[in-house]
Amino acid sequence: MKAKHQRLVLALVALAAIIGAGLLAASALKDEAAYFYAPADVKTKGVEPGRAIRLGGMVVKGSLRRAADGVTIRFNVTDGKATVPATFSGIAPDLFKEGSGVVAEGAFDRQGIFVATNLLAKHDERYMPRELEGMQYNEATHEMKVEK
């Protein structure tokens, strides 16, 4: 075997080992590196009241209510598997609305309501002009369809 080939084999083996280690580390981090808890995670893992977490999901359509004081809002957050109620007092980002993604920072109270201290709006990977609003994007076929 020529020295060049020896080095090539060595480099490839080392590279495979490094990538393997990286992937193992990444998969071990799967839960730890999560940026937020989805409502289903909250239900299955159980988050004790008062512990500061981020809760992420979609704002349930028709669930957004504004309290009489004008600054407090109540809404439900869902990930399709579970739904939890949340409340927030303050200024929500412009993109925060029903049917859209949200990441809320805060903690659960004793009644199981998520009291948010900060709201972040999460948008999806679709971009389209206003004329096409209401079109539904099919993730499997990558086609736009009119929402029924």
Added chain:
Amino acid sequence: MHRFANPARFLKIARPLTGWLFWPGLALILAGAACGLLLTPADYLQGDTVRILYIHVPAAWLGMGGWAGIAVAALMQLVWRHPLAGVAGRAIAAPGALFTAICLATGSIWGRPTWGTWWEWDGRMTSMLVLLFLYLGYIALANASARDGQAGVSSVTAIFALVGAVNIPIINRSVVWWNSLHQGPSITLRGSSIEGSLLWPLAPTLLGFSLWFGAIVLMRMRAILAQNKVEARMQRLARG
């Protein structure tokens, strides 16, 4: 590639190629940016904010592509001992770090009006920041290991480049593996979830920035080789 092992032959091709990459690249960037600012419709959700996409996406592409280039150069240095591989790695590092920083800055500016935050420690943002630190580490290591009469980088620097390459697929998959504030990938092998009328200016800006990146790398490689020549001549003179 070993046809270009001779720096003189490399320079003969690199010199005219620099201009051919630089000027068309600049024209495409300006044309694409103008189209993205003036001709495309606003996004249904984000309005005009979405237009930063035409800078943010090419910057992310070149930040990550730059490190992929450094890793390939490192492999060529370690395995085939290509004399210009180390020079290429050093030349790519600075513009790669710059585009990574531009990606982080434009992402931050984009995040404030859309998400409501300048910065969050989610998987995508954190792994991209790690890439910037990797670039800075590579530059420091390459400079520290530079020896008289050697234009390339040390083996340790090349190994560092290969190890750092692990971060590239992590950045790419960060929004799929972990739930994150950053949205999932818009452009995949199966198609694009960016509607066509908003997507097309991305083609000229992506191509333009890439050509420009190539021109900058060639310029820096030529500068490093010239610097090396000057130093070698000075040493010869000093020995008299």
